[in-house]
Amino acid sequence: MSADSPEPTSHDAATAESGPVAPTGRRRSRRSRVIEHGLEWVLFESRWLLAPLYIGLIAALVVILIKFAEELVHLVTHIFEETPDDVVLGVLSLLDLALLSNLVLIVILAGYENFVSKIAVARDAEDRPNWMGHIDFSGLKMKLIGSIVAISAIGLLKDFTDLGTSEALDNTALTWRVVLHVTFLISGIAFAFSDWLGEKRLMLSQQTHSND
Template identity: 40%
Template sequence: MKQLPRLIFASRWIQLPLYLGLIAAQAVFVFHFWVELVHLVEASFGSQTAITSLVNAIGYKSDVAITHLNESIIMLVVLGLIDVVMISNLLVMVIVGGYDTFVSRMYLEDHPDEPEWLSHVNASVLKVKLGTAIIGISSIHLLKSFINAANYDEKVLLWQTVIHITFLLSALAIAYVDRLTRHTPDSH
């Protein structure tokens, strides 16, 4: 029994590089977000370089040369920014919630920056929150594909839809199993 505290302390040091890696990934997403936002603002003022960069980034193809922003390009870029924010939020949930749940308590209670959801998070809640976040990200990605459908093969759109439905069914199954495991016989 005396070895247990040493094992717990060692697991913190084993897990730390993983969480530091996720924090580095978060920084990459922040940088990517700002680069795309700057390109969008520059393109709105007519910068052809920024327009070309945005069009290449979103995979938008047209039979005519694109010399200015149109509604489809703006929507695809904004959906891309929303996608980055949602993935960033997913990373925050995994970093903060995962570390607090699986590695070591962070003791953020009564801290002004404590996320509201952290006070009642456990492994089950974290799985459901991650599942719903993945569904949201998949929804945005699918919407981007449908807006830009002319540039995708029918099979690609079909498979993206099937994968999205699979995510949805998986999240529902996780939530259902979580509800079943919380259900006590006395609560009838």
């Protein structure tokens, strides 16, 4: 060892014995990745909190079925006592409940597949509906608004059929029902137009990238 070289200190000796010290920034980065992974896992698994909501909708579907059976029994047992207008109203009530049950079923199946998990048991089933697995959030939104407009139209038709009877609505209530139905209709058209614009913009973007 030359005379000019400094003698090793006790700190240098301890460092040589313990090996190289990992940088503090690297330790923090590793800790951040662990925290980030845990947070993302919690966020991703939180989608299962929606499952009880869809189970509750199944219970609502059972309630609709019970009311449908009640309306059907009443219609059949009083078939010879009711007027043709009463029969029309009874059938419209059944249609209203049927459309409502379709709406609930669409929300259950499409919502579960879009936001929770794929339904594996229905993947190879012969009776699987054609729309399952092909409805995204935009398609689900359009089916919902379409069902709501149809239900509102049936309710409005029932109100007009009741005109001249004791169960008829007054002019103010009937006007608000018409306004509500028109609002649903305009909302459906606006949703469809916005989806069309989105698809058009996506097609233009794809064409631009393909030309580049």
